Amino acid sequence: MIEEQRNVPIRRFKEFQNADPWEQRKLGEEVLITMGQSPNSKNYTDNPRDHILVQGNADMKEGRVVPRVWTTQVTKQVEKGDLILSVRAPVGDVGKTDYSAVIGRGVASIKGNDFIYQQLIKMKSTGYWSRYSTGSTFESINSSEIKQADICVPSELEQQKIGDLFTHLDHLITLHQRKLDKLKNLKSAYLSEMFPAEGEREPKRRFPGFTGPWEQRKASEISENTFGGGTPKTSTKDFWNGNIPWIQSKDVVEGSVLNVHPQKYISKSAVKKSATKLIPANSIAIVTRVGVGKLAIVPFEYTTSQDFLSLSNLKVNRLFAVYILYKKLQRDSNAVQGTSIKGITKKEFLEKKLMVPNNLEEQEKIGKLFSNLDHLITLHQRKLDKLKNLKQAYLNEMFV
Template sequence: LGNFFADLDRLITLHQRKYDKLVIFKKSMLEKMFPKDGESVPEIRFAGFTDPWEQRQLGELVTTTIGGGTPSTSNPAYWDGEIPWIQSSNVLEDTLFDVDIPKAITQKGLEESAAQIVPENSIAVVTHVGVGKLIYLPFQYSTSQDFISLCGLKGDARYTCYALWKRLQEDLHIVQGSAIKGITKEDLLEKNLPMPSVEEQAQIGVLFSQLDNLITLHQRKLELLQNIKKSLLDKMFA
């Protein structure tokens, strides 16, 4: 038994180290593949790209924005419908393309509340409780009032998500120590993002999404091994 659990612990440690290294690598690449303040080119970029990046306000990069609302939770006619409805707690801190949406509203709930249908391929940005979180959704959805959704993206969707997430995290870090309860739509749309050509955006977006997929894979393997160990400890030492 001792050898078995020692081997299991070594396997858990191995996956933990792989996961930690990938997280650190992603953080480093986020710093090096985006220009530093006052600079127009990043430290690292893909071969073939030499043009300087531009600073563009977020409002220039979207066609429209849509808010949200919450149908009355005391009226069952508004809930358990077919329209996905997300709230801030559904969106994880560092996850930009994967979300569990346990709730859905009905057409009646949509019509009799401030909730709205958001078109597919939009970015839902948390602007109240949980500022700094965002999620890209490839399908139609609705949200609570804690979101502003960015619709009709004019650049590469994945790149825009990473660039905006990085900017929001930097802003949170600058004012660290003060409680940020919200951000207005106007302040959000005025945020500057560094924008290369659409072709370079696409390659950067693919790189970081692949990194995120690897991180998620190792995280799930790690959680699976930890759960197996816990289950075996409970059953073998009952």
């Protein structure tokens, strides 16, 4: 009786609420499993006319096979609609293929329905496969371990209903992901075109009615005041029971200049008795050490750790300022890609050269354009996260 109760999911479609418990099976009893075999590397190509080669999770993205490498040698093959399971680190990643393909030894193919596909996703999320690789140097699973994996299955009709529900959820997630990617790509394109390229004095794209070259200024020239930060003594409890936000690098969201989420608050006495400073609202906080390059407009009074430099009482439109600084830091980071940037000094930052339009209205329009894009990106990201969380909740409740 206890075994039967354990084999009933928490959430079930209404028409199956009084149906039999799910039956425990081995994965190999339900599906056909084929282990991959790698072709000789001399037969690898970049010619899409050859056979698609799937070698591991690098060839899968968001649950789908994405062609990356091709081969002229056929070893083990999969057909369109087959499932692909990663059998080497990271073990358990799973995807579907929309193509016939050759599979290498880093994956296995599984001929399973949508229910089995979601079951494998659930197994990955719960760490099912980690039991086989704990303590080993190289994480992997073999044919026997896959075939002997324990699963619980309902009737074919209930499997179909569950598979259809998750297919619909996956479709919605894909649509929202595409919308989000499109917005991010649009923002990236505008960042490239609406600020002058290196060595140029005018941007490639401009709002109608604005002409003439932009003016070069140092970062030090776009604000009246600058502030550093510090950490109040952590052993003094009275310093940490106030209501003044104390911002750390992890409170600033990567890639977003409009999101700051303080997790710690300090008292007025902490400000008086430490190196941290009380900084006016609507200043720009820039991370200069751990997480260098992150920055954000802070719409409230705040303090920071020593990892920040803040610009206050801005002489240009604040939205324009934060995006031109974001663009500058992004460009500088890309220029030294591959090297480790541990930090930037206050002097180095304030010496950075920026191109600024003299017309305040043009500054405002540019700043507003990017803030609107960021609000849309945040909105779509929240919708996407909500759908992903809903799917995970259903995976936890609708499978045994």
